[in-house]
Amino acid sequence: MAEAPRVAAKRGRPPKSQSQLRTQRPGTQRAAAKEATRLKLIEATIDSIARSGFADTTLAKVSEGAGLSRGIVNFHFTSKDALLVETLTHLADEYTGFWRAAVAEAGADPAARLTAIVDAEFHPTVCNRKKIAVWYAFWGEARSRPTYLAVCERQDSEHLEAIRAICRELVETGGYADIDAEDAANGLMALADGLWLDQLLTPAHFDRAAARRVCLLFLAGVFPRHFTAKRGAASAA
Amino acid sequence: MAEAPRVAAKRGRPPKSQSQLRTQRPGTQRAAAKEATRLKLIEATIDSIARSGFADTTLAKVSEGAGLSRGIVNFHFTSKDALLVETLTHLADEYTGFWRAAVAEAGADPAARLTAIVDAEFHPTVCNRKKIAVWYAFWGEARSRPTYLAVCERQDSEHLEAIRAICRELVETGGYADIDAEDAANGLMALADGLWLDQLLTPAHFDRAAARRVCLLFLAGVFPRHFTAKRGAASAA
Amino acid sequence: MAEAPRVAAKRGRPPKSQSQLRTQRPGTQRAAAKEATRLKLIEATIDSIARSGFADTTLAKVSEGAGLSRGIVNFHFTSKDALLVETLTHLADEYTGFWRAAVAEAGADPAARLTAIVDAEFHPTVCNRKKIAVWYAFWGEARSRPTYLAVCERQDSEHLEAIRAICRELVETGGYADIDAEDAANGLMALADGLWLDQLLTPAHFDRAAARRVCLLFLAGVFPRHFTAKRGAASAA
Amino acid sequence: MAEAPRVAAKRGRPPKSQSQLRTQRPGTQRAAAKEATRLKLIEATIDSIARSGFADTTLAKVSEGAGLSRGIVNFHFTSKDALLVETLTHLADEYTGFWRAAVAEAGADPAARLTAIVDAEFHPTVCNRKKIAVWYAFWGEARSRPTYLAVCERQDSEHLEAIRAICRELVETGGYADIDAEDAANGLMALADGLWLDQLLTPAHFDRAAARRVCLLFLAGVFPRHFTAKRGAASAA
DNA sequence: CATGAATGAGTCTTCATTCAT
DNA sequence: AATGAATGAAGACTCATTCAT
Numbered sequence: 001m002a003e004a005p006r007v008a009a010k011r012g013r014p015p016k017s018q019s020q021l022r023t024q025r026p027g028t029q030r031a032a033a034k035e036a037t038r039l040k041l042i043e044a045t046i047d048s049i050a051r052s053g054f055a056d057t058t059l060a061k062v063s064e065g066a067g068l069s070r071g072i073v074n075f076h077f078t079s080k081d082a083l084l085v086e087t088l089t090h091l092a093d094e095y096t097g098f099w100r101a102a103v104a105e106a107g108a109d110p111a112a113r114l115t116a117i118v119d120a121e122f123h124p125t126v127c128n129r130k131k132i133a134v135w136y137a138f139w140g141e142a143r144s145r146p147t148y149l150a151v152c153e154r155q156d157s158e159h160l161e162a163i164r165a166i167c168r169e170l171v172e173t174g175g176y177a178d179i180d181a182e183d184a185a186n187g188l189m190a191l192a193d194g195l196w197l198d199q200l201l202t203p204a205h206f207d208r209a210a211a212r213r214v215c216l217l218f219l220a221g222v223f224p225r226h227f228t229a230k231r232g233a234a235s236a237a
Numbered sequence: 238m239a240e241a242p243r244v245a246a247k248r249g250r251p252p253k254s255q256s257q258l259r260t261q262r263p264g265t266q267r268a269a270a271k272e273a274t275r276l277k278l279i280e281a282t283i284d285s286i287a288r289s290g291f292a293d294t295t296l297a298k299v300s301e302g303a304g305l306s307r308g309i310v311n312f313h314f315t316s317k318d319a320l321l322v323e324t325l326t327h328l329a330d331e332y333t334g335f336w337r338a339a340v341a342e343a344g345a346d347p348a349a350r351l352t353a354i355v356d357a358e359f360h361p362t363v364c365n366r367k368k369i370a371v372w373y374a375f376w377g378e379a380r381s382r383p384t385y386l387a388v389c390e391r392q393d394s395e396h397l398e399a400i401r402a403i404c405r406e407l408v409e410t411g412g413y414a415d416i417d418a419e420d421a422a423n424g425l426m427a428l429a430d431g432l433w434l435d436q437l438l439t440p441a442h443f444d445r446a447a448a449r450r451v452c453l454l455f456l457a458g459v460f461p462r463h464f465t466a467k468r469g470a471a472s473a474a
Numbered sequence: 475m476a477e478a479p480r481v482a483a484k485r486g487r488p489p490k491s492q493s494q495l496r497t498q499r500p501g502t503q504r505a506a507a508k509e510a511t512r513l514k515l516i517e518a519t520i521d522s523i524a525r526s527g528f529a530d531t532t533l534a535k536v537s538e539g540a541g542l543s544r545g546i547v548n549f550h551f552t553s554k555d556a557l558l559v560e561t562l563t564h565l566a567d568e569y570t571g572f573w574r575a576a577v578a579e580a581g582a583d584p585a586a587r588l589t590a591i592v593d594a595e596f597h598p599t600v601c602n603r604k605k606i607a608v609w610y611a612f613w614g615e616a617r618s619r620p621t622y623l624a625v626c627e628r629q630d631s632e633h634l635e636a637i638r639a640i641c642r643e644l645v646e647t648g649g650y651a652d653i654d655a656e657d658a659a660n661g662l663m664a665l666a667d668g669l670w671l672d673q674l675l676t677p678a679h680f681d682r683a684a685a686r687r688v689c690l691l692f693l694a695g696v697f698p699r700h701f702t703a704k705r706g707a708a709s710a711a
Numbered sequence: 712m713a714e715a716p717r718v719a720a721k722r723g724r725p726p727k728s729q730s731q732l733r734t735q736r737p738g739t740q741r742a743a744a745k746e747a748t749r750l751k752l753i754e755a756t757i758d759s760i761a762r763s764g765f766a767d768t769t770l771a772k773v774s775e776g777a778g779l780s781r782g783i784v785n786f787h788f789t790s791k792d793a794l795l796v797e798t799l800t801h802l803a804d805e806y807t808g809f810w811r812a813a814v815a816e817a818g819a820d821p822a823a824r825l826t827a828i829v830d831a832e833f834h835p836t837v838c839n840r841k842k843i844a845v846w847y848a849f850w851g852e853a854r855s856r857p858t859y860l861a862v863c864e865r866q867d868s869e870h871l872e873a874i875r876a877i878c879r880e881l882v883e884t885g886g887y888a889d890i891d892a893e894d895a896a897n898g899l900m901a902l903a904d905g906l907w908l909d910q911l912l913t914p915a916h917f918d919r920a921a922a923r924r925v926c927l928l929f930l931a932g933v934f935p936r937h938f939t940a941k942r943g944a945a946s947a948a
Numbered sequence: 949c950a951t952g953a954a955t956g957a958g959t960c961t962t963c964a965t966t967c968a969t
Numbered sequence: 970a971a972t973g974a975a976t977g978a979a980g981a982c983t984c985a986t987t988c989a990t
Contacts, residue, residue: 030970033970034970037970037971050380050381051381052381053377053378053380053381053382054291054292054377054378055291055292055378056381058962058963058964059963059964059965060962060963060964068971068972069971069972069973070965070972070973070974071965071966071967071971071972071973071974072970072971072972073964073965074964074965074966075970075971075972076970079964079965080963080964080965129380133380133381136373136376136377136379136380137377137378137380138377139373139376139377139434139437139438140290140291140373140374140375140376140377140378141290141291141292141374141377142373142437142438143287143290143366143370143373143374143437144287144288144289144290144293144370145290149438152438153438153439156438156439157439180450180454183447183450183451183454183466184454186432186435186447186451187428187451187454187455189431190427190428190430190431190432190434190435190451191424191427191428191431191455192431193427193430193431193434194426194427194428194429194430194431194432194434195423195427195431197376197427197430197431198423198427200376200379200380201376201379201386201389201390201393202390202393202394210420210423213417213420214420214423214424214427217417217420217421217424217458217459218424218428218455218458220458221454221455221457221458221459221461222454222458224458229420266990267951267952267953267990270953271952271953274953274954295979295980295981296980296981296982297979297980297981305954305955306954306955306956307955307956307957307982308954308955308956308957308982308983308984309953309954309955310981310982311981311982311983312953312954312955313953316981316982317980317981317982507949508949511949511950524854524855525855526855527851527852527854527855527856528765528766528851528852529765529766529852530855532983532984532985533984533985533986534983534984534985542950542951543950543951543952544951544952544953545950545951545952545953545986545987545988546949546950546951547985547986548985548986548987549949549950549951553985553986554984554985554986603854607854607855610847610850610851610853610854611851611852611854612851613847613850613851613908613911613912614764614765614847614848614849614850614851614852615764615765615766615848615851616847616911616912617761617764617840617844617847617848617911618761618762618763618764618767618844619764623912626912627912627913630912630913631913652940653940654924654928657921657924657925657928657940658928660906660909660921660925661902661925661928661929663905664901664902664904664905664906664908664909664925665898665901665902665905665929666905667901667904667905667908668900668901668902668903668904668905668906668908669897669901669905671850671901671904671905672897672901674850674853674854675850675853675860675863675864675867676864676867676868684894684897687891687894688894688897688898688901691891691894691895691898691932691933692898692902692929692932694932695928695929695931695932695933695935696928696932698932703894740969741969741972741973741974744974745973745974748974748975769958769959769960770959770960770961771958771959771960779975779976780975780976780977781961781976781977781978782961782962782963782975782976782977782978783974783975783976784960784961785960785961785962786974786975786976787974790960790961791959791960791961
């Protein structure tokens with residue numbers, strides 16, 4: 001499977017490598033330090049949400065978790081809300097970057113691409129209890145916060161569109177005229193999200209291989225000539 | 238499909254009809270009024286979580302939503318946390334009661350029972366944006382609140398076990414020796430939970446019939462002789 | 475020493491004996507029941523203050539302690555404040571009645587009367603940790619509550635005046651021309667109050683006999699021909 | 712008599728003079744300001760308890776009295792309870808520091824030392840209606856608050872032990888074989904506490920000189936060759 | 949006479965945010 | 970760029986009091 005692929009650059013502020021930084025004109029180094037602090041805060045936020053939940057995530061906990069002082073968040077993010085939005089964006093960017101890279105590495109074969117997506121979905125980099133807890137925390141608040149909803153929607157629709165395109169290709173080139181590619185795509189995505197919930201609520205019961213197997217069970221049912229549910233492995237027909 | 242079935246009685250305090258109340262011994266009427274107030278508060282809590290989210294659900298909003306005074310929640314539930322737990326329990330009881338009734342009405346045929354479960358899952362009584370928002374709000378906090386987790390887990394495992402039993406029956410009596418009933422059950426549940434997320438995040442895009450169709454697409458793939466994905470209808474072979 | 479003497483009648487509502495009550499005209503019996511409830515509430519108040527302190531004495535605790543319902547106090551006493559004042563008055567009346575009875579029983583000899591007062595002061599009926607805690611609780615609030623202050627003052631000055639009168643008699647008839655009776659009386663009262671504090675703060679260290687001995691040490695110093703500090707016993711010269 | 716002696720430094724954070732502050736390393740000045748704020752709050756608490764009583768001392772009153780904002784107490788003391796405990800500790804430290812300094816200044820003579828203690832007891836610095844009201848407020852709550860009790864007990868037993876030691880010395884070196892030094896010490900302390908109560912309850916009637924006279928009346932009775940009650944003055948024999 | 953559900957003012961406490969250093 | 974003391978608005982909770990039954 002794909003190694004953890006690089007995360008997509010964040011909103012026009014592409015992360016620069018250390019070596020690059022040192023050769024920049026003065027002032028850029030300082031900017032990099034600032035960026036590093038921002039990142040530390042975002043990561044501390046993720047940790048806090050995962051550990052304490054959304055409701056008990058305070059700026060005090062975040063700044064303490066980042067090993068910094070109280071007022072720091074307002075300094076770097078203007079407001080708590082902005083920090084939260086940036087955290088969600090960060091998470092979404094990471095996730096999107098991850099599956100995009102996986103798909104890119106999978107080559108041209110649609111079945112292989114779909115398999116890559118399934119594998120990415122349950123890869124420890126994005127599918128671990130901490131991150132899933134944070135995703136669910138944001139989803140839990142999404143209904144009442146249009147900004148969150150927008151970020152989730154954008155990332156979701158992009159993901160769905162990618163899957164749908166592959167499904168369409170399979171339907172057309174694989175001779176599945178009776179299959180609705182839209183339904184298939186919806187199904188696969190829903191399956192993945194629902195299996196994440198298992199990891200959140202019953203981590204003891206969840207297992208990565210089983211989750212993958214269930215997805216392939218679905219795909220084997222829909223695209224029987226391209227997937228098989230046997231022995232937990234995918235195979236192009 | 239099943240009409241909204243009656244919710245299981247909560248903790249031994251079955252709601253009594255008005256006519257019954259008047260003929261009871263004195264004191265019972267008062268107790269019933271108290272219970273009615275409790276219920277009003279729970280419903281106001283659900284409304285508030287759905288509308289304002291978990292974080293912005295304050296006791297002031299809840300009591301105002303219930304048309305009652307400020308201190309009322311602490312009077313009936315001791316603490317905000319207790320109210321929240323009882324709200325989740327209420328939700329879980331309602332949900333469990335709902336699908337149980339649906340299954341009971343479906344008769345003995347396993348395919349019909351499974352279809353009933355799928356239908357119940359997306360019935361407007363339990364599957365509407367308000368309730369789903371509340372479910373996701375609780376799931377979002379579950380990781381950091383063992384009490385929520387316990388309630389979710391209990392309800393979840395009961396639901397899963399019911400589905401698993403039906404799948405097992407299908408596997409054994411339907412001649413699906415190569416199918417893992419456990420995987421099938423996990424898949425169906427995950428699918429349902431994931432499709433709920435669609436309704437939460439992209440309500441415009443969600444549609445009940447499509448959700449049902451996707452589930453049947455899965456079931457048709459797994460149990461092809463008992464389900465067919467055609468025209469969005471289930472049919473026993 | 476004097477047996478616990480009867481408590482002085484309370485402000486125009488003299489307690490009636492049970493037998494008396496039954497022979498009264500109808501309606502009086504009901505009044506007696508009401509009076510009994512009042513008393514139960516006052517006693518529950520004393521218990522609560524002793525156990526939970528002034529700050530944590532709530533009407534809920536009081537009514538529960540009395541085995542009655544929530545609203546009962548406002549029914550019988552109009553307000554919490556009134557209950558508290560009546561409790562203090564009750565305490566003061568009991569205390570005053572107690573030492574008055576003790577003095578009355580002591581006869582005419584001034585030394586014997588003074589001894590009786592000292593003995594009464596440390597008699598378990600009035601000098602036990604519960605009641606002392608309540609006295610100190612009221613004293614602690616007295617400064618800021620003129621009503622409490624007034625009740626305390628009235629009782630205090632009466633007590634002091636009684637002691638002063640005896641001291642004066644001793645000075646005049648006992649040949650203690652160089653002794654200021656006022657100072658002697660003040661000293662004895664202060665001594666008693668201060669020794670009560672010992673029982674409150676260091677109950678393990680406090681002992682009734684020692685307290686009595688200390689008072690007699692004082693009296694023996696002031697009126698050497700009438701009191702002796704030896705062996706913890708008072709004796710008229 | 713001793714001039715108001717300096718209070719013992721509190722918990723290793725000795726107050727620094729302004730001039731010192733400016734020359735310290737950065738950060739210390741800030742810490743000093745913080746300490747000053749703490750002290751202001753403690754003093755505002757004492758004022759409030761004295762004026763409004765324990766029950767009506769709210770954090771709003773305290774912070775207003777200190778000229779600071781609402782949330783300030785929780786910032787500096789975590790909780791109201793902690794503030795109260797620190798206030799009591801402050802009071803106890805001040806009191807202990809005061810009499811200790813007085814005794815130290817009195818020299819070696821036991822009678823002079825005892826006189827110094829009596830004088831300190833009624834010195835306006837510690838014996839004024841405000842502070843006594845606060846002491847009684849804490850004593851009133853002590854029964855039900857082990858923490859208060861512990862602080863009171865510690866300070867009390869230290870004070871008592873000091874007095875007892877002096878009494879013992881007097882007994883042994885002064886030839887008072889028939890006097891129980893323990894009783895004498897208990898008596899003197901109780902007398903002082905009881906006389907404080909007079910100032911609390913009947914301030915009009917209380918007078919410092921008389922209080923002192925009463926104590927000497929006691930001491931003259933117990934140690935006649937070292938104290939005389941005449942003319943309200945103490946004198947070594 | 950008594951009950952206990954309901955009220956709502958008042959408190960403590962939390963916490964995002966500000967700002968002098 | 971970072972700190973952390975201070976602010977003050979907002980929220981949970983308590984509890985005396987009321988009143989229909």
